[in-house]
Every structure is written in structure tokens, then in C-alpha cells.
């Protein structure tokens with residue numbers, strides 16, 4: 001596709017106006033929103049208000065003027081992105097910390113089952129945290145198997161199946177409904193890590209019958225570096241499950257300053273310590289900036305961006321490691337290339353920001369809210385120029 005054709009597609013894109021809601025630096029084609037989302041313009045003013053007014057002027061009064069309620073309020077704003085009811089979601093801590101909470105909670109919930117099952121090659125923190133969490137629970141162990149062996153490994157010992165909805169490297173998407181049903185049939189609970197799906201493709205935890213989920217605030221939700229993550233617990237489990245990181249902010253009455261812990265109602269118990277309010281404010285501003293956007297429209301745009309990139313990749317002879325079927329993948333494209341690291345370094349030096357993932361993967365995030373067709377046309381042209389073998393037959397540029 002020529003640059004002119006790509007521009008025409010951008011002009012016809014019903015989501016094109018969303019791009020203006022983000023700060024996108026001149027001279028940069030940003031294809032890494034699946035790692036760190038771009039800065040929403042609204043976050044700048046919200047950050048100023050948070051610092052100058054809420055912190056600077058209102059000082060400690062802000063805790064009762066909105067800060068204490070913000071994890072649940074923000075959770076309620078995330079709910080629409082994941083097919084949850086507002087009171088099933090809360091913003092808190094990091095994905096890593098929240099995974100720990102759920103793994104220990106699930107193991108405690110059913111003492112007859114001692115195994116946490118996950119996929120080999122899952123995002124490292126999921127496996128590392130699971131390794132640490134099972135070590136805290138007597139008799140528990142972690143079972144890690146290849147994707148095609150998950151079904152057989154889902155036996156009567158499994159307490160929790162821990163899966164990333166979209167794989168961070170290959171973008172493969174699990175069929176959430178089918179795998180949740182399989183886990184339930186085996187008597188296990190499921191925890192979905194939504195880090196690479198939330199904010200880019202529709203997620204429907206309720207329709208899938210999911211038990212619990214965690215997700216990231218700084219990728220497609222654009223909440224800023226180190227943004228708070230979130231937790232989801234289905235209504236039906238909320239009363240019975242407990243947070244092993246039982247900090248005072250998750251207490252039923254934090255300001256009763258009691259010695260003994262009593263869990264807060266609903267999702268409140270999944271809080272642990274004091275939230276970072278500057279980070280909460282940035283995440284909330286980002287969610288508000290996208291509150292009118294339909295996740296299905298984002299998915300359709302993501303698919304169109306993917307197809308354009310994949311076609312260009314085919315023409316360059318690149319090996320795409322992401323499924324071609326739109327409903328079997330997330331919102332990035334990735335190629336295997338023997339010189340992936342060097343190629344990505346050069347691309348970044350030229351202003352095309354994707355990333356390299358070991359050992360040989362070139363990865364490009366497609367953030368439907370702000371990535372344009374012209375971005376893809378230019379990025380793939382630059383990629384093609386880098387990959388083209390040096391033309392030894394050509395003479396000097398001028399004679």
C-alpha cells in the first residue's frame with residue numbers, strides 16, 4: 001500500500017479522531033503501546049490538578065474527598081472493558097502482586113487441590129509469582145506445560161489454571177469461554193491475566209463464566225508507567241475468598257485502627273496498602289479519555305492494521321508468529337528474524353518504536369486508538385529498506 005492509499009484509509013477511519021487525544025511525538029512512529037501506552041492529553045491536566053489542587057491545596061482532606069474511593073471508582077470504569085459489573089473490579093497494586101493474591105487465595109479455597117497449572121512461555125512474572133506463591137502454601141506446587149498439553153494436565157489436583165488471555169510474544173488468544181468451561185469441568189478455578197487484551201480487544205469475563213482476573217493499567221489502557229493494575233472477582237466468589245496480603249486498606253474499617261483483621265466488603269478486601277494517588281489519577285484520566293469508545297470498534301481497527309502489516313511482512317518474506325485469524329489473536333504483530341535485535345535497534349534509531357523479545361522476535365504493538373494506517377505503511381517501508389540485501393551491483397550514486 002502506498003503512503004497516499006494509507007492516508008486515504010486514515011481519512012476514512014471512524015476512530016481517527018481518537019489519535020488527537022494522545023501526545024505522539026513528531027518524527028516517531030510508536031508501535032509499542034502494548035508495553036507502555038502513549039500519554040493521553042487529558043492526563044496532563046488531570047496530573048496538574050492532582051498535584052496542585054488535590055495534593056497541594058486539599059492536602060490530607062483529599063482522602064475523604066475522593067482518594068479513598070478511587071480504587072473502586074476506577075475499577076468500575078475498567079469494568080466495561082472486561083465484561084464485568086462495576087462492583088466486581090478494583091484498581092490496586094501491580095499485576096505481579098495481584099497474581100500472588102489470587103494464587104494463594106485459590107489454594108486456600110480448596111485445600112484438597114494443591115496444583116497451580118500454567119503455560120510454559122507465559123509472561124515471566126506469572127510463572128515467577130506462581131513459583132513464589134506455591135512456596136508459601138504447604139503442599140502446593142506449580143505445574144508448567146506447553147499449550148498443547150494443558151488439557152491433559154488439567155486433572156483433579158489442579159486448584160487454579162493461570163493463563164494469559166493474549167500471549168505477550170505470539171499474541172495468541174485463548175478461547176476464554178472454552179478454557180474456563182474446561183477448567184470448571186475439571187473442578188479447577190481460572191485466573192485470566194488480561195494484560196495484553198484489556199483496552200484493545202473486547203473481553204467478556206461474565207460470558208466466559210470466569211472466576212478471577214488481573215490486568216495491566218499501563219499498556220492499552222494508557223494509565224502511565226507503572227500504573228495501578230486491577231483485579232476482578234466474580235460476584236459468586238466475593239464473600240468466600242480472602243486476600244492473603246491482608247493490609248489495612250482492605251480492612252472493613254481501616255480507620256477503626258483495629259488489631260485484628262476483618263476483610264472489607266466486596267472488592268475492597270483486595271486492597272492492601274495505601275494506593276499511589278498520582279498513579280491512580282493518571283489511570284483514571286486515561287480511562288475517562290476513552291470512556292466513549294466501543295471495544296468492538298477497536299478490535300475491528302486492530303484487525304485492519306494487522307492485516308496491512310501482515311501483508312507487508314509477507315511481501316518481505318518475514319515469518320509471522322501471530323495467528324492470522326482475527327479472533328485468535330490480540331493486538332500486536334510479531335515476526336521471527338535471526339537478526340531481530342539488531343534490526344529493532346536500527347528501526348528505533350530511525351524513529352519506529354517497536355520492541356525486541358528474546359531470542360529472535362520483532363514485536364510491533366497495534367494500538368487501535370492512535371496507530372494509523374500511514375504509520376504502518378511508513379514503518380513497513382523502513383523495515384523493508386533495512387532488510388533489503390545491500391545492492392552490490394549498483395554503481396556509485398553519481399558518476
Ligand SMILES: Cc1ncc(COP(=O)(O)O)c(C=O)c1O
Nearest residue numbers: 094095096123125164168193195
Ligand atoms: C501478561 C503480563 N502479565 C504481567 C505483566 C506485568 O506485570 P507487572 O505490572 O507486575 O510488572 C506483563 C507486562 O509487563 C504482562 O505482559
Ligand SMILES: Nc1c(O)cccc1C(=O)C[C@H](N)C(=O)O
Nearest residue numbers: 034035036123168169195226357
Ligand atoms: N512493564 C514493563 C517495564 O516496566 C519495562 C519494560 C517493559 C515492560 C512491559 O510491560 C513488558 C511487557 N509486559 C511485554 O509484553 O513484554
